[in-house]
Amino acid sequence: MTGPREPDEVTGEETERLAALLHAVEDAEELLVVTHDNPDPDALASAAALGFLLQHCEGLGTTLAFGGIVGRAENQALIRELGVDFDRLGRENGISPGTVVALVDTQPRAGNNSLPAGRIANVVIDHHPPRPETEASPFVDVRPDYGANCSILVKYLRAAELEPDRRLATGLFYGIQSETADLGREASRADISASLYLYPRIDPEAYSRILHPRLPKGYFRSVHQTLEKARNYGRVILAPAGVLAYPDMVAELADLLIRARGTEWAVATGTFDGRLLISVRSSKPLAHAGDLVRGVIGDRGSAGGHGMLAGGQVSLEGLSEEEVERVSASVLEDFLEALGASGEPSESLT
Ligand SMILES: [Mn+2]
Numbered sequence: 001m002t003g004p005r006e007p008d009e010v011t012g013e014e015t016e017r018l019a020a021l022l023h024a025v026e027d028a029e030e031l032l033v034v035t036h037d038n039p040d041p042d043a044l045a046s047a048a049a050l051g052f053l054l055q056h057c058e059g060l061g062t063t064l065a066f067g068g069i070v071g072r073a074e075n076q077a078l079i080r081e082l083g084v085d086f087d088r089l090g091r092e093n094g095i096s097p098g099t100v101v102a103l104v105d106t107q108p109r110a111g112n113n114s115l116p117a118g119r120i121a122n123v124v125i126d127h128h129p130p131r132p133e134t135e136a137s138p139f140v141d142v143r144p145d146y147g148a149n150c151s152i153l154v155k156y157l158r159a160a161e162l163e164p165d166r167r168l169a170t171g172l173f174y175g176i177q178s179e180t181a182d183l184g185r186e187a188s189r190a191d192i193s194a195s196l197y198l199y200p201r202i203d204p205e206a207y208s209r210i211l212h213p214r215l216p217k218g219y220f221r222s223v224h225q226t227l228e229k230a231r232n233y234g235r236v237i238l239a240p241a242g243v244l245a246y247p248d249m250v251a252e253l254a255d256l257l258i259r260a261r262g263t264e265w266a267v268a269t270g271t272f273d274g275r276l277l278i279s280v281r282s283s284k285p286l287a288h289a290g291d292l293v294r295g296v297i298g299d300r301g302s303a304g305g306h307g308m309l310a311g312g313q314v315s316l317e318g319l320s321e322e323e324v325e326r327v328s329a330s331v332l333e334d335f336l337e338a339l340g341a342s343g344e345p346s347e348s349l350t
Helices: 010-025 041-058 073-082 134-135 149-159 166-181 190-203 204-211 217-229 249-257 288-302 322-340
Strands: 029-036 059-067 086-088 097-102 124-128 139-142 231-233 236-243 263-270 273-282 301-305 309-315
Touching: 010 041, 010 139, 010 149, 029 041, 041 059, 041 073, 041 097, 041 124, 041 149, 041 166, 073 166, 073 204, 124 149, 134 139, 139 249, 149 166, 149 190, 166 190, 166 204, 217 236, 217 249, 236 249, 236 322, 249 263, 249 273, 263 322, 273 288, 273 301, 273 322, 288 301, 288 309, 288 322
Parallel strands: 029 059, 029 097, 059 086, 097 124, 124 139, 236 263
Antiparallel strands: 231 236, 263 273, 273 309, 301 309
């Protein structure tokens, strides 16, 4: 028997990584932290934490930004409780030369961020599988064994002996719990340790406001429509949601559907602003969901993810309504085939 676990100590390796990070930004005038489009809590809190760290350690003026939209009520509440502003970044936006760009929870050319083409990311801190394009960045810290990117940022804060304020601690804690399904999905020792460190520092009322936000009517409409359209194919649920109320809705639906008893895979799709968005969840720890989505989407679009959760998108720009239907249907069919479920008769989930 072992006693209750204490947060890990800061190692010399972490101190060295912090020194290298600070060295990489020391000549900067400004810092721009970019996270992936339609960001999730892990991305949002990671960005806020990196801004906080470099503001305090290097006195850098910091802008946080992402492309796309935050629609999920929990994620909007997280931004409110973090008390930071995020700029909207278009792929065409110029970034001034004296600005250091940091990517968090994503990597250069991953297809899910709005870092302008040709712009080098000076700093990359991520927990998705490393990509070859990332090697061009001067400072890279990619830890695919971490369940949440926020847990990497906690290592930096602790190495810097920089206490996160209550708002940031609350946001980071939520980011980790949300990404790892409360430490039950792909959580590593580092995620548990970061959670133990953060928990005494959070604001419980703010945390509760993030977890239990009021929901817009569009949420119920989308859930209702999706449940009616969702089909069971053995252990697979396919849910073509149609037009989404907001882009991160598709992840919310996949999170809901994977909870259906007996389900090993949930695939939710929907369209938003000229794109087919895909979100995949698996209940199996060694599912390789990221590989699955990459294989199915192929060169039709972009995809990425981890073992138990993944996502992707396919551009629908310029397609007629009929063509959109056809592309959407063929993506779902390809998922069924890849999951070995195509021959089985489907039944309605409800
Ligand atoms: Mn993440």
